[in-house]
Amino acid sequence: MKGTNLGEFEELVLLTIAALGLEAYSVAICDELERYTGRSAKLGVVHAVLNRLEEKGLSKSHLGDASATRGGKRKRFYEVTHAGKVALTRAKDLREAIWRDIPGFNLEGSI
Amino acid sequence: MKKHDHQPPGWATGLLRWYCRPRLLEDLEGDLYEYFIRNVRDKGLRYAQLIYFLDVIKFMRPYTIRKIDPFHFLTHFMMIGSYFKTSRRNLVRNKLFSFINIVGLAVSMSVGLLVIAIVNDLRSYDDFHRNHDNIYRIITHNHPEGQPTADFASSSGRVAQRLRSDVPGIADFTIIRNGFSGDAQVGQNTFPLEATWAGQSFFKILTFPLVAGDPSTALKEPYSLVLTEKTALKLFGNTNIVGQTVRFDTLDYQVTGVAKDVPHLSHIRFDALISYATADALYGKKGDGFNNWDNMWSNYIYITLPKGGSLVGVQRALDQISKEENRALQHRKITLSLQPFNDIALGRKLSNNMGPRTEPATLWILGGLAFVIILSACFNYTNLSVARSLRRSREVGVRKIIGARGSHVLGQFMTESVLISLLALLFSFALYLLLRKEFLAIDPHVAKIFTLDLSLRSVLCFIALAVFTGLAAGFLPAVFFSKINALSVMKDASGIRIFRHIGMRRVLIVAQYALSLIFIATTLVGYSQYKGFLNFDLGFNTENILNIKLRGADAAALKKDLAEIPEVKQLSQSSMVPSVGSMYGFDVKYYPAGAALPVDSGLVWVNTVDENYVPIHKHQLVAGSNFVLRPEKGNESELIVNQQVLKRFNIGGRDPQKALGHVIEVDGQKLTIVGVMRDFHYGTVENKIEPVMFRYSKSEPQGYLNLLISSTDLASTMAKIETAWKRFDKVHPINATFYDEQIEEAYSGFSMMVKIIGFLAFLAICIASLGLFGMVVFTTETKLKEISIRKVLGASEPGLVYLLCRGFITLLAIAALIALPVTYLLFDKILLTRFAYHQPIGLAELLGGTLVVMLLAVVMIGSQTAKAARSNPAKVLKSE
Numbered sequence: 001m002k003g004t005n006l007g008e009f010e011e012l013v014l015l016t017i018a019a020l021g022l023e024a025y026s027v028a029i030c031d032e033l034e035r036y037t038g039r040s041a042k043l044g045v046v047h048a049v050l051n052r053l054e055e056k057g058l059s060k061s062h063l064g065d066a067s068a069t070r071g072g073k074r075k076r077f078y079e080v081t082h083a084g085k086v087a088l089t090r091a092k093d094l095r096e097a098i099w100r101d102i103p104g105f106n107l108e109g110s111i
Numbered sequence: 112m113k114k115h116d117h118q119p120p121g122w123a124t125g126l127l128r129w130y131c132r133p134r135l136l137e138d139l140e141g142d143l144y145e146y147f148i149r150n151v152r153d154k155g156l157r158y159a160q161l162i163y164f165l166d167v168i169k170f171m172r173p174y175t176i177r178k179i180d181p182f183h184f185l186t187h188f189m190m191i192g193s194y195f196k197t198s199r200r201n202l203v204r205n206k207l208f209s210f211i212n213i214v215g216l217a218v219s220m221s222v223g224l225l226v227i228a229i230v231n232d233l234r235s236y237d238d239f240h241r242n243h244d245n246i247y248r249i250i251t252h253n254h255p256e257g258q259p260t261a262d263f264a265s266s267s268g269r270v271a272q273r274l275r276s277d278v279p280g281i282a283d284f285t286i287i288r289n290g291f292s293g294d295a296q297v298g299q300n301t302f303p304l305e306a307t308w309a310g311q312s313f314f315k316i317l318t319f320p321l322v323a324g325d326p327s328t329a330l331k332e333p334y335s336l337v338l339t340e341k342t343a344l345k346l347f348g349n350t351n352i353v354g355q356t357v358r359f360d361t362l363d364y365q366v367t368g369v370a371k372d373v374p375h376l377s378h379i380r381f382d383a384l385i386s387y388a389t390a391d392a393l394y395g396k397k398g399d400g401f402n403n404w405d406n407m408w409s410n411y412i413y414i415t416l417p418k419g420g421s422l423v424g425v426q427r428a429l430d431q432i433s434k435e436e437n438r439a440l441q442h443r444k445i446t447l448s449l450q451p452f453n454d455i456a457l458g459r460k461l462s463n464n465m466g467p468r469t470e471p472a473t474l475w476i477l478g479g480l481a482f483v484i485i486l487s488a489c490f491n492y493t494n495l496s497v498a499r500s501l502r503r504s505r506e507v508g509v510r511k512i513i514g515a516r517g518s519h520v521l522g523q524f525m526t527e528s529v530l531i532s533l534l535a536l537l538f539s540f541a542l543y544l545l546l547r548k549e550f551l552a553i554d555p556h557v558a559k560i561f562t563l564d565l566s567l568r569s570v571l572c573f574i575a576l577a578v579f580t581g582l583a584a585g586f587l588p589a590v591f592f593s594k595i596n597a598l599s600v601m602k603d604a605s606g607i608r609i610f611r612h613i614g615m616r617r618v619l620i621v622a623q624y625a626l627s628l629i630f631i632a633t634t635l636v637g638y639s640q641y642k643g644f645l646n647f648d649l650g651f652n653t654e655n656i657l658n659i660k661l662r663g664a665d666a667a668a669l670k671k672d673l674a675e676i677p678e679v680k681q682l683s684q685s686s687m688v689p690s691v692g693s694m695y696g697f698d699v700k701y702y703p704a705g706a707a708l709p710v711d712s713g714l715v716w717v718n719t720v721d722e723n724y725v726p727i728h729k730h731q732l733v734a735g736s737n738f739v740l741r742p743e744k745g746n747e748s749e750l751i752v753n754q755q756v757l758k759r760f761n762i763g764g765r766d767p768q769k770a771l772g773h774v775i776e777v778d779g780q781k782l783t784i785v786g787v788m789r790d791f792h793y794g795t796v797e798n799k800i801e802p803v804m805f806r807y808s809k810s811e812p813q814g815y816l817n818l819l820i821s822s823t824d825l826a827s828t829m830a831k832i833e834t835a836w837k838r839f840d841k842v843h844p845i846n847a848t849f850y851d852e853q854i855e856e857a858y859s860g861f862s863m864m865v866k867i868i869g870f871l872a873f874l875a876i877c878i879a880s881l882g883l884f885g886m887v888v889f890t891t892e893t894k895l896k897e898i899s900i901r902k903v904l905g906a907s908e909p910g911l912v913y914l915l916c917r918g919f920i921t922l923l924a925i926a927a928l929i930a931l932p933v934t935y936l937l938f939d940k941i942l943l944t945r946f947a948y949h950q951p952i953g954l955a956e957l958l959g960g961t962l963v964v965m966l967l968a969v970v971m972i973g974s975q976t977a978k979a980a981r982s983n984p985a986k987v988l989k990s991e
Contacts, residue, residue, distance in 0.1 A: 073141030
């Protein structure tokens with residue numbers, strides 16, 4: 001399944017889209033990511049990832065209504081596709097499966 | 112609210128829109144705007160703008176950049192047929208505009224074609240030599256102590272002597288010497304012949320093919336002669352003459368070869384070549400300085416380098432030679448350098464230059480003038496196209512609605528303008544052929560320099576010129592049309608604001624008229640200055656004086672014959688004719704009366720004359736008298752000087768009476784001042800009046816006879832003089848010119864320039880008038896309804912004419928206000944600074960041309976506007 005594998009940042013962006021629901025457009029996604037991670041998320045990077053996710057079929061987008069706040073330009077809203085949801089769930093399952101196999105003492109004391 | 116007043120930099124947004132894919136553009140632009148507003152709020156406008164710009168740059172990534180659309184280009188290609196069709200229809204439909212555009216472009220481009228042909232000719236000078244990239248001429252620099260350096264194209268025979276042994280690193284060299292002149296005797300016939308001495312390797316280095324004879328030995332032996340085919344035909348009647356002899360004076364020369372005639376575009380030109388060994392044998396052995404290091408006036412030396420040879424080594428060897436030879440010189444140095452063969456015909460100014468040479472600046476000036484004229488025609492095109500955009504905007508609208516993009520419309524209008532300019536090229540080529548004939552006939556020198564033949568290169572340049580002109584002319588209208596908004600045009604054709612570009616059009620008209628006025632004022636002022644030069648008071652009489660050039664024979668017999676002709680009142684002899692450009696000078700020493708040693712020395716210009724010269728030319732003697740003694744050559748003791756000599760040497764406290772009796776040593780002879788004449792112009796008006804002296808000589812075989820003529824029937828007098836000449840000299844044709852004509856000849860360069868500028872002025876005015884006419888016709892046409900309504904409401908005809916004319920007249924006035932001071936400054940600060948003496952710039956000439964052009968324009972505007980004002984309003988308004 002080449003192409004449907006999620007990179008770490010891709011996964012974060014996709015999760016943010018899902019978290020934002022109907023309000024998921026690029027600037028909002030950046031802001032949310034900054035809030036979650038505490039790191040600054042550059043629009044350039046996020047924009048590229050959004051574009052790639054759409055190419056992979058993990059998200060889809062549509063243009064919203066024009067508003068004066070953006071110089072009359074419309075926003076592009078993203079939502080997670082079915083394939084995206086599957087990919088997210090698989091990634092989560094994978095991690096949990098691995099977590100389950102970690103013997104308890106192996107991580108103790110290291111945090 | 113205030114925040115929204117801040118806008119991101121428009122050009123950065125433009126860049127984004129240009130490169131970004133349409134699908135991604137809108138929201139990306141919105142995103143960047145959102146960030147921009149945030150940054151303005153947080154960090155200030157400057158910072159926000161910087162970040163915005165950087166972001167635009169940063170977003171240039173593979174996935175955002177617009178893909179080149181092959182289909183887009185394909186449509187262009189497919190549409191060309193349609194463009195042609197609409198262009199053709201438009202040409203036919205708007206006959207007046209097509210006529211104005213095509214005539215204007217054709218006329219202006221014909222000048223461009225001429226300049227291209229001239230440049231082509233000059234650039235292909237000497238190209239026929241196979242080796243031309245590898246030939247260099249040795250040129251000489253004379254550095255007298257305390258005086259500016261002079262550069263000479265010629266060099267000393269001594270250089271050639273030392274080249275072979277002391278300059279390693281040259282493949283070959285040859286020497287040329289000008290100035291052989293003699294009467295060639297072939298059998299019973301005698302022909303005057305001028306020839307060039309040429310060294311043995313002449314034919315090896317330079318490509319002048321021989322039709323008979325061996326190029327390697329033809330110029331080896333002394334007394335060898337190579338004739339060109341033309342000369343051979345003149346002398347012998349055929350070219351099969353190798354081995355024949357030609358006699359000059361007492362010496363027999365053997366013909367060793369016949370060369371093809373010299374190509375026109377060659378700086379080396381000859382009718383016959385004589386082996387340089389001859390000159391060496393005749394003069395070189397005598398030891399009278401023929402091969403002296405400082406005798407650098409008549410020889411030209413050309414060298415070739417071996418393959419891969421370097422100039423540096425040769426230059427070093429030349430420096431070494433000049434260092435060694437300069438030891439014998441006092442108070443000056445002579446150095447040598449190399450000049451590439453290709454730079455000779457179109458290069459720097461050198462004294463003693465051989466063959467035609469053109470200043471590169473002249474080309475720039477000519478090119479600039481042609482550019483200005485073509486630009487003026489382009490202005491017409493631009494102006495008229497934008498002005499009639501109303502009519503074509505619907506077509507553009509339909510095209511856009513059907514799916515044409517801006518670039519398609521741009522392409523269409525560019526195609527159209529290029530098409531028109533190519534059409535104009537056909538007409539301009541016909542004009543060019545006429546112009547070429549006129550140009551070659553404008554002055555004998557011009558025909559000597561140029562051929563202006565067509566070549567593949569020149570034809571390609573012509574086409575390139577037409578295409579560039581078309582693109583330049585069509586660019587602004589094309590951009591204008593491509594920006595038309597389809598929707599608003601279709602809704603309401605008058606919604607398109609045709610008068611929006613009125614500012615630009617006004618500027619173009621003013622520029623055109625200013626140029627035309629500058630041209631015409633330049634012509635008129637230049638012409639009046641030229642007339643001023645001809646009628647300039649030179650300080651002596653030139654009227655009715657006929658100067659006859661002598662050819663080396665003592666003219667006593669001829670003088671006797673001529674004196675018997677009743678119309679010849681007086682005659683004198685002189686070594687040269689002053690005030691027509693040539694100058695001869697001596698370094699003289701001044702001995703105050705009674706002193707044994709000279710106190711001062713300096714350059715004094717000289718003319719050697721007989722006792723009749725001063726009265727015939729009406730030189731005024733302010734002190735002393737004309738020559739009294741009649742000594743033989745070499746025994747003279749008297750000298751007449753002008754007042755400048757007294758001033759220069761401070762003779763007798765500048766008092767002419769006291770100066771008499773002082774001694775000046777000229778060329779080793781001590782001469783006593785017997786007369787002082789009023790200052791006169793020895794050089795042309797370009798030179799200041801300088802010290803001049805007259806020496807005495809009974810006979811000047813290389814000089815001139817000056818005849819004072821008083822005749823009512825000039826033709827018969829000239830015939831009598833010519834008969835006398837023929838009795839005297841059977842070989843040479845008579846060379847007699849009136850002094851005033853010689854002066855005219857001396858300023859022929861200036862008169863040629865006036866003619867050229869005058870012609871350009873005529874073209875510029877024609878083009879500007881055509882353009883203005885088109886604009887007036889257009890404006891009155893579009894305003895016809897307005898005029899009719901005004902008329903119905905009671906406006907008077909003169910009032911309407913005034914209303915329509917007002918704008919144009921203001922433009923013309925502005926153009927005049929720009930042009931007149933510019934012309935005045937041009938003459939005052941640049942053109943006339945060369946001339947030490949000139950007339951003041953006349954106000955009448957400056958204004959005269961302007962008035963004529965203005966009158967022409969006013970008549971044109973007036974006639975058109977009056978026509979519109981007289982139209983019947985009922986008819987115009989009925990058709991609404």
